[in-house]
Amino acid sequence: MHMDPFMPELVGSIVAILLAGLLMHELRQPNVIAYLIAGIMLGPSLFGAITDQQVLDRLGQFGVVMLMFFIGMEVSPEKVIARWRVALLGTFMQIVVSVALTTAIGHFFDWPFVLCVLLGFIISLSSTAVVLNLLQARKELETRHGQNALNVLLAQDIAVIPMLIVVSILSGEKVSRMEMTMQVIGGILLIACCAWIVIRPGFRIPLIGDAVKKDHELQVFGAMLLCFGLALLTGLFSLSSALGSFVAGIVVAAAKEAKWVHHSLEPFKTVFVALFFVSVGMLVDIDFVLHHWGKVLSLALIALTVNMAINATVFKILGETWGDSLYTGAILAQIGEFSFVLAAVGASSMIISKENYQLAVAVIVVSLLLSPLLISRMRRYALGGDELHKEP
Numbered sequence: 397m398h399m400d401p402f403m404p405e406l407v408g409s410i411v412a413i414l415l416a417g418l419l420m421h422e423l424r425q426p427n428v429i430a431y432l433i434a435g436i437m438l439g440p441s442l443f444g445a446i447t448d449q450q451v452l453d454r455l456g457q458f459g460v461v462m463l464m465f466f467i468g469m470e471v472s473p474e475k476v477i478a479r480w481r482v483a484l485l486g487t488f489m490q491i492v493v494s495v496a497l498t499t500a501i502g503h504f505f506d507w508p509f510v511l512c513v514l515l516g517f518i519i520s521l522s523s524t525a526v527v528l529n530l531l532q533a534r535k536e537l538e539t540r541h542g543q544n545a546l547n548v549l550l551a552q553d554i555a556v557i558p559m560l561i562v563v564s565i566l567s568g569e570k571v572s573r574m575e576m577t578m579q580v581i582g583g584i585l586l587i588a589c590c591a592w593i594v595i596r597p598g599f600r601i602p603l604i605g606d607a608v609k610k611d612h613e614l615q616v617f618g619a620m621l622l623c624f625g626l627a628l629l630t631g632l633f634s635l636s637s638a639l640g641s642f643v644a645g646i647v648v649a650a651a652k653e654a655k656w657v658h659h660s661l662e663p664f665k666t667v668f669v670a671l672f673f674v675s676v677g678m679l680v681d682i683d684f685v686l687h688h689w690g691k692v693l694s695l696a697l698i699a700l701t702v703n704m705a706i707n708a709t710v711f712k713i714l715g716e717t718w719g720d721s722l723y724t725g726a727i728l729a730q731i732g733e734f735s736f737v738l739a740a741v742g743a744s745s746m747i748i749s750k751e752n753y754q755l756a757v758a759v760i761v762v763s764l765l766l767s768p769l770l771i772s773r774m775r776r777y778a779l780g781g782d783e784l785h786k787e788p
Contacts, residue, residue: 408445412437413670423770428530430592432761433672435677442682457637459668460733463525464553464638465623466665468645469658470528470537471550473594479547482714486544487551489710494520510566514742516767518558518756519699523764524549525669525730530727530771541724546712549643550726556734557636560741567745575634582633586643593650612660622648676736679759684754692755696762700770704729719778726774730767731760 416430416437438445476483495516502512527545528537536542557579623641630640648657685692710723712718736757743753 403445409434409438409674413674426526426533427670428526428529428673429765429768430524431673432677432764433694435674436680436682436761437677438674439678439680439682441684443490446678457672459665459670459672460638461627461641462623462661462665462668463528463672464642465479465627465648465661466658467524467528467546467550468642468647469649470546471646471649473590473646473650475543476547476550477594479543481549482544482711483547486548486707486710486714487555489713490548490706491517491520491555493706493710494703508747510563510749511742513566513717514563514738514747516758517563517736518738519703519731520557521552521732521735521738522549522703522728523730523767524553525733526672526730526764526767527727530768540716541727543721544716544720544724545727548707552732553642553734554639556737557639559738563741563745563747564740567747569745578632578634582630582635585633586630586635586639589643590646593646615656615660619657620664623658623661672733676733677761679736679757681754681758684751685758688758692762694727694757695755695759696766699731699759699763700729700766703731704774710727718775722778723771723774726771726778729763729770731763735760 413431416433417427420427420430420433448623495513498516498519499509499512501507502509502515510692519600527549531537531545537546537690561576561579595746605752622644626644626647627637627640630643631637704722704725706725707728708718708721716724737783739753739756739760742748742756748756
């Protein structure tokens with residue numbers, strides 16, 4: 397054969413992403429939305445252009461790891477410590493209220509307690525990729541509400557690990573004592589690493605010498621080593637690889653290496669993050685959505701409204717103005733990418749049926765698609781056109 401069988405799928409994927417991207421650009425929507433739409437178009441329930449979803453899923457996981465690495469490079473440990481109440485208390489209150497709400501609803505429908513907890517966890521997580529993309533595009537990452545949203549997103553991403561453990565325990569699965577011990581040790585080491593960064597800022601990374609910094613090709617592999625090396629270590633400690641890459645990003649930023657690392661890996665991050673959301677879009681069953689469009693749309697709108705209300709109330713309690721609270725609540729209103737992980741665990745553990753899993757996937761995707769519209773509306777009404785103030 398003169399052509400690789402995967403070539404038509406590759407070209408079709410690029411064309412779909414470009415067409416969706418151009419449309420979203422005209423509508424002034426984040427590129428992440430274009431990736432989701434491209435995935436829906438390429439998925440088995442529409443055109444069926446891509447048949448091997450497992451390969452795409454695996455590549456997409458690298459996108460999550462790289463995304464968390466880049467988020468880590470945006471984080472200032474000093475600002476996170478200064479806003480610990482927002483990150484910890486805000487996220488804790490949000491998760492508790494979400495679980496309490498789903499438990500109250502589940503009481504009327506006789507849902508099992510583990511299902512109520514799982515659904516509460518799913519709706520409590522926001523999309524780091526969508527929010528970060530939007531804040532960077534609008535140059536709002538350094539604003540007060542931008543920093544508040546980022547801190548909550550970081551806490552949510554870290555909270556995914558104990559969420560998975562809680563769901564496993566409630567579902568009756570046996571949790572290995574060795575695995576729990578490794579997770580505790582790994583967590584302590586990561587906390588110690590972050591504390592050392594705060595105590596000794598501006599250090600040099602010993603593995604990366606001047607020769608690497610001067611050679612662009614070596615820079616690419618040096619940057620990948622920094623990103624995936626710590627991700628590998630956290631994986632060995634039974635922790636999330638994305639959490640390890642996030643801490644690696646903090647290390648790189650603290651060592652003042654972020655500029656060349658960012659330059660070297662930016663194209664790879666773009667491709668892999670796109671593949672992740674394309675793979676998510678491919679999970680959507682169009683026939684299911686068409687047959688249950690009323691339920692899917694209603695649940696997505698309810699999730700967006702409830703999440704915005706919960707987050708806005710939490711930020712108001714923590715001392716923010718109503719304008720900032722409402723806008724930040726809207727920014728965090730959508731259901732995030734790690735919710736797909738929780739939903740998949742629920743399906744594999746038989747906590748939710750296949751039909752309800754499809755419903756959960758559809759609701760998450762629709763919430764992501766509607767989120768930019770909600771954010772734009774709330775920005776106009778909540779802030780009233782006032783100038784956004786940056787953090788000092």
